[in-house]
Amino acid sequence: MNGSSALVDNAGASQSRRVFWDQDVYQLELERIFSRCWLMLGHDSLVPKPGDFITTYMAEDRVILSRQPDGSLKAFINSCTHRGNQICHADSGSAKAFVCNYHGWVFGQDGSLVDVPMEERCYHSDLDKSKLGLAPIRVETYKGFIFGCHDPEAPSLEDYLGDFCWYLDTIWDGPDGGLELVGPPLKSTLACNWKVPTENFVGDGYHVGWTHAAALQMIGGELAGLSGNRADMPFDDLGLQFTMRHGHGFGLIDNAATAIHVKRDGYVKYLEQTRGGIREKFGPERERLYVGHWNTSIFPNCSFLYGTNTFKIWHPRGPHEIEVWTYTMVPKNADTETKRSIQREAIRSFGTAGTLESDDGENMSSATYNNNGIITRKGRMNSSMGKDREGPHPVYPGIVGVSFIGETSYRGFYRFWQEILDAPDWAAIRANDDTWDAMWTNRNFWPERLSAKEAEPQD
Amino acid sequence: MTETRKPVGMELHHAIVNHYSAEVRMLQNQQYREWFDTVIAEDIHYWMPVYEQRFARDRRPDPTPGDAAIYNDDYAELLQRVDRLLTGQVWMEDPPSRIRYFVTNVEAFEIAPFEFEVFSNVLVHRNRRQSEVYVHTLGREDKLRKTDSGFKVFSRKLNIDARVVQDKNLYFFA
Numbered sequence: 001m002n003g004s005s006a007l008v009d010n011a012g013a014s015q016s017r018r019v020f021w022d023q024d025v026y027q028l029e030l031e032r033i034f035s036r037c038w039l040m041l042g043h044d045s046l047v048p049k050p051g052d053f054i055t056t057y058m059a060e061d062r063v064i065l066s067r068q069p070d071g072s073l074k075a076f077i078n079s080c081t082h083r084g085n086q087i088c089h090a091d092s093g094s095a096k097a098f099v100c101n102y103h104g105w106v107f108g109q110d111g112s113l114v115d116v117p118m119e120e121r122c123y124h125s126d127l128d129k130s131k132l133g134l135a136p137i138r139v140e141t142y143k144g145f146i147f148g149c150h151d152p153e154a155p156s157l158e159d160y161l162g163d164f165c166w167y168l169d170t171i172w173d174g175p176d177g178g179l180e181l182v183g184p185p186l187k188s189t190l191a192c193n194w195k196v197p198t199e200n201f202v203g204d205g206y207h208v209g210w211t212h213a214a215a216l217q218m219i220g221g222e223l224a225g226l227s228g229n230r231a232d233m234p235f236d237d238l239g240l241q242f243t244m245r246h247g248h249g250f251g252l253i254d255n256a257a258t259a260i261h262v263k264r265d266g267y268v269k270y271l272e273q274t275r276g277g278i279r280e281k282f283g284p285e286r287e288r289l290y291v292g293h294w295n296t297s298i299f300p301n302c303s304f305l306y307g308t309n310t311f312k313i314w315h316p317r318g319p320h321e322i323e324v325w326t327y328t329m330v331p332k333n334a335d336t337e338t339k340r341s342i343q344r345e346a347i348r349s350f351g352t353a354g355t356l357e358s359d360d361g362e363n364m365s366s367a368t369y370n371n372n373g374i375i376t377r378k379g380r381m382n383s384s385m386g387k388d389r390e391g392p393h394p395v396y397p398g399i400v401g402v403s404f405i406g407e408t409s410y411r412g413f414y415r416f417w418q419e420i421l422d423a424p425d426w427a428a429i430r431a432n433d434d435t436w437d438a439m440w441t442n443r444n445f446w447p448e449r450l451s452a453k454e455a456e457p458q459d
Numbered sequence: 460m461t462e463t464r465k466p467v468g469m470e471l472h473h474a475i476v477n478h479y480s481a482e483v484r485m486l487q488n489q490q491y492r493e494w495f496d497t498v499i500a501e502d503i504h505y506w507m508p509v510y511e512q513r514f515a516r517d518r519r520p521d522p523t524p525g526d527a528a529i530y531n532d533d534y535a536e537l538l539q540r541v542d543r544l545l546t547g548q549v550w551m552e553d554p555p556s557r558i559r560y561f562v563t564n565v566e567a568f569e570i571a572p573f574e575f576e577v578f579s580n581v582l583v584h585r586n587r588r589q590s591e592v593y594v595h596t597l598g599r600e601d602k603l604r605k606t607d608s609g610f611k612v613f614s615r616k617l618n619i620d621a622r623v624v625q626d627k628n629l630y631f632f633a
Contacts, residue, residue, distance in 0.1 A: 090511075090512055090513050091622070094517075095514075183527065184527055185527075188624035188625075188626060188627070189625055215543055218539050218542050218546065219539075228548060262539075323623060328527070353630050355539070358628040359549070361551075362550070362551035
């Protein structure tokens with residue numbers, strides 16, 4: 001399928017509604033995004049010991065992630081090479097081998113085919129087991145977070161994350177070991193296109209006050225003023241928004257890391273105790289990030305809220321449905337009580353019965369299903385907020401928008417979405433590495449704004 | 460386990476079943492605050508743990524209240540959930556959805572003077588907007604206290620019969 005330029009208009013900051021609905025768009029996404037990008041599999045903390053495994057998905061493909069005897073990781077397709085059955089049906093565990101329920105073929109921790117029942121009598125030395133291992137997947141980790149990729153031509157994980165590493169280091173590396181994931185994941189289905197929650201997490205500070213009016217009013221705290229959009233707040237000075245080369249991005253609300261948590265003494269204390277270490281290690285610009293709240297998506301389908309610390313993978317199930325997986329991020333070196341309280345609060349707000357999560361699902365279904373009407377589907381969606389109030393920044397990598405309530409990272413997400421859908425291979429994407437941000441034409445926005453600020457008389 | 464304990468007599472059993480019927484009628488009528496004030500004890504632990512799908516041979520312990528849980532609320536936390544619904548700003552409940560409960564298989568045992576452990580099955584039927592339908596079944600383990608103002612639940616464990624929840628959220632009381 002060609003013509004994705006009709007799907008995304010970068011200059012006009014709009015998208016066709018077909019991006020949430022059309023089966024052929026989804027098919028192309030499976031081939032060109034989910035088969036070529038690094039997808040989130042988990043974290044070291046979920047498979048700590050040799051033999052530990054989890055089962056997960058890469059788009060609609062079932063995958064086993066397995067810790068090897070030497071401590072390395074392997075991932076492979078969870079489907080028997082004999083007749084295709086799913087081999088492992090457990091969410092997690094520890095296993096010396098994986099045995100298919102159908103005919104009993106046995107695969108090792110590394111995915112190789114190690115035993116076939118009655119092999120001599122049935123196959124008469126005619127079966128080359130070395131060619132019948134489970135299909136392997138590239139696995140790489142960044143700061144303990146484990147990703148998988150099907151495309152041998154894709155860049156390394158570190159290059160794929162690119163400039164985003166500079167930001168992620170702040171929290172994933174942290175002062176003393178960074179963050180880890182705790183499960184088990186909560187799982188639920190949601191009738192929406194996978195991009196709706198992804199775009200919401202990547203850059204939607206706008207919906208917070210309205211969609212979550214009730215929850216914010218009830219929780220109180222720093223964000224209570226946003227509830228119902230009642231407070232007259234100078235959004236330009238309350239945060240920033242960022243987008244990267246490969247569509248990753250986030251919005252930052254200053255000094256609001258733990259704002260959604262009600263019981264937060266342990267976490268607040270932890271952040272206060274460790275922010276000095278961050279300033280020393282990464283400088284004041286990233287100390288600002290460390291104590292702020294992030295709404296984040298890693299392209300294509302992994303999102304998290306740093307501070308709230310909910311961590312999501314949106315597994316697509318066709319164009320109109322996803323399976324939502326919810327983990328919690330916790331500081332690796334916090335005490336057990338603090339970790340537990342972070343997990344409890346994160347799930348309380350953004351778990352399956354979350355006080356904020358429950359507001360979002362409705363919007364996400366509605367944004368998807370309204371496009372079943374043919375006339376409706378011919379319309380477009382607007383993402384123009386803050387369009388000329390963004391650009392390259394002297395300190396922060398990528399493209400930076402002036403307010404956390406803006407759509408900078410929406411535009412960055414769809415810019416790359418379109419690029420990768422159009423590109424025949426990763427070489428074609430690499431060819432754009434020096435020009436990817438050309439659509440942001442207001443190159444002097446930040447230099448001018450920062451020097452004007454400097455010139456302002458100090459109170 | 461159950462055979463060593465004495466099931467409650469017919470009259471008490473009847474009273475507990477009636478209590479459950481009154482409870483779900485309040486929830487069906489969106490009388491959340493009345494429900495909370497009438498049936499919830501101040502020392503409530505309202506818990507819906509997450510059960511991983513594991514091999515039968517897996518020896519890891521069952522979830523505790525220290526682990527991931529869909530609900531893990533004390534009295535104040537449960538009240539906050541009620542209050543959220545009463546702010547008038549929960550847009551997805553306006554127009555309101557329709558919910559119906561069926562409580563069956565009620566088995567009650569006296570565990571202390573005026574305290575009872577009660578097992579029941581709960582079927583929840585949610586109907587939203589024009590045509591959204593979600594059905595959940597839950598196994599419920601209650602600890603009830605008989606007070607001057609009726610039965611109060613001080614421990615409620617809800618086992619939802621789904622590894623992947625077939626709904627956009629589970630923000631309802633059961």
